[in-house]
Each structure stands twice: as structure tokens, then as C-alpha cells.
Amino acid sequence: MNVPAELRYSEEHEWVKTEGSQATVGITDFAQSELGDIVFVELPQVGDTITFGDPFGSVESVKTVSELYAPVTGKVVKVNDGLNDAPEKINESPYGDGWMIVVEIENADELNKLWSADKYKETYGE
Numbered sequence: 001m002n003v004p005a006e007l008r009y010s011e012e013h014e015w016v017k018t019e020g021s022q023a024t025v026g027i028t029d030f031a032q033s034e035l036g037d038i039v040f041v042e043l044p045q046v047g048d049t050i051t052f053g054d055p056f057g058s059v060e061s062v063k064t065v066s067e068l069y070a071p072v073t074g075k076v077v078k079v080n081d082g083l084n085d086a087p088e089k090i091n092e093s094p095y096g097d098g099w100m101i102v103v104e105i106e107n108a109d110e111l112n113k114l115w116s117a118d119k120y121k122e123t124y125g126e
Helices: 029-035 108-113 117-124
Strands: 014-019 022-027 038-042 055-061 065-069 074-079 101-105
Touching: 101 108
Parallel strands: none
Antiparallel strands: 014 022, 022 101, 038 055, 055 065, 074 101
């Protein structure tokens, strides 16, 4: 299980990479492997606001449809439109080309609610 140490993780299997006041969000390697082959992704649009803990989109795999839950509150400033034509990038590179959205963080204190890589690995196995 690939769990990069520099990222933060939600209990619902989203990862967050912060750069200044922005957060890039995607799903973890563990989540994509549990889902299987991802065939469709539904994401918010630039300008939408997402709220910590609330659904902001979904991923559909050959097995199931899973909700995506916001690991931070803020305004969506960038969406990975490449996933529309190639949702399999989430399986192939969940921490790279498979990123989903970039959010302008509204409340940086919410980042303290996210897990470290060690806690994520401890909870979901390795």
C-alpha cells in the first residue's frame, strides 16, 4: 500500500496535499485498489464550494459507486478534466495524474482533523 508521508488523509480515503492556501485532493491507493477499475468520475466545477465531511462527487468502478467526501472546506479552483476521458488515471497514479480537484482552503484548522500517513497505514493495514 502506497501512503506518501508528506500527505494528509481522511478517514474516507481522500488524500490532501497542501501548497500555501491550496489543497490538492484525490483518493488513496488503498481506495482505488478496493474499488477496482474506475470507469467514471463525477467532480464539482471550478467555483463550487465544498464543505468538510460532505460529499463533493463520486467515483464509479466496475464494482460499485462511491461518494467522495470533502477533506477540507473551500472553493474549487481547479478540476482535473483529464479524468473525464481517462478515469483509469486514478487507478494508475492516484497521487499523480489521478488527482481530482484543487481547493482554496477556507479553514486551515480542518487540516488538523486529517490523519498522518502513519495513522492511515496503522488503520488500514500495512
